[in-house]
Every structure is written in C-alpha cells, then in structure tokens.
Amino acid sequence: MKHEANGERVFQEDLHFSFMEFGGNNIVHYNFDEEETNSEKILATSVTNRIFLIHDKDSGKEERHIGLTKQLGKNYHCLDTLEIENLLSPAVLQLTLKDFKLKAVVELEFNEVTQEEYVDIPFIDVVKKLTTLDKLRKIFPEVKANAVPKLSNKADFARSAVAHITSWEDLSPSAQKLTTAVYKFIKSHNSHTS
Structure with missing residues (x-):
C-alpha cells in the first residue's frame, strides 16, 4: 500500500477512481435517480455505481441543484463559486x-x-x-x-x-474544501484495496 509522508493513501487515476467531465447543460441528459425507471435519460448509475458529482454554482439553476442534491445526497457537491x-x-x-x-x-x-x-x-x-x-x-x-x-x-x-x-x-480555501471532499469519497470506495 502506497502512502505519502503524512500517512494518507495515494490513489491512482483509472485504478482507484476516474473522472468524467460534462458540459454544464449536458447534465440534463443524465438521470441520477435509480428509482425513476420511466426516464429516457441515461441512467448514470449504469455508467458507474459510484458517483461524486461536482457542479458549478450557476445562478438560475437552483431547481437543478435541488434535484441533484435530492438524488445524490452527500455525493453531490455544488461549488461555492459561480464557475x-x-x-x-x-x-x-x-x-x-x-x-x-x-x-x-x-x-x-x-x-x-x-x-x-x-x-x-x-x-x-x-x-x-x-x-x-x-x-x-x-x-x-x-x-x-x-x-x-x-x-x-x-x-x-x-x-x-x-x-x-x-x-x-x-489552492484557495474553496479548492481545498473540494479536494478534501473528493479525497474522502475516493478513500471511502477504496478501503478494501491495497
């Protein structure tokens, strides 16, 4: 098991985690709610069963943020920044x-x-x-x-x-907060690997 000097695990992209970027308005093509079966949208959990979604604050998209929070709970991170x-x-x-x-x-x-x-x-x-x-x-x-x-x-x-x-x-304080949240998410899904 690989550790940094501070004792924290070092995770490798495409082994312990992967990123998938989306353009702001493309998010409407995804369904993050497994309970909603009548949707014509792409069921995001069929792409991966472990999602941590990061989204710009985007003014005027409050309903979207509320819906994503409801669907993903603590696995949804709305940035503190506009972009x-x-x-x-x-x-x-x-x-x-x-x-x-x-x-x-x-x-x-x-x-x-x-x-x-x-x-x-x-x-x-x-x-x-x-x-x-x-x-x-x-x-x-x-x-x-x-x-x-x-x-x-x-x-x-x-x-x-x-x-x-x-x-x-x-890193700005907001970027440090986001980095910590992403790291904790990755760590929580890799506790069984070495």
Missing part, C-alpha cells in the same frame, strides 16, 4: 494569465484582488478585475447579446493552471 475557474487562488490565476499574455506584452500588470471578491461573478469579470483583456491572447469568444462569455479553450487554461499548483497552499 470552476473561480476556485483558482489569485496567485495561481495571475501565473496562469501570464501564460496567455500577448507576445508583444512584456509584463502583465495585476490589480490586488482577493478570491472572496470574485467567487460569485462570471469568470470574464474576474479576469477584467485582475488585468486588461487586450493584453491577453483571445481567451473569451466574442460577446453575444445577453450571454456571458465562457473560456474559449478550457482544457488549455486548465492545463496551465494545474501546472502552477504545486502545493496545498496554492
């Missing part, structure tokens, strides 16, 4: 945005902002609070009427952010 990117600490966010600066820009200037100031605002507004968008490569699509732009390439942005997270202290 998952809002979990990033200001320090990690600044380092990540530097990876997306325009080549002609020598140095990005950042405003002092705490995570508490941006947990509940669209991520594009978080970036605008920190620095000016015109000094970054295009990371948000053109703004459409009445729509809040989302990151153009979340995967590249996520890879960059993860590369800058090298210690527990790099």
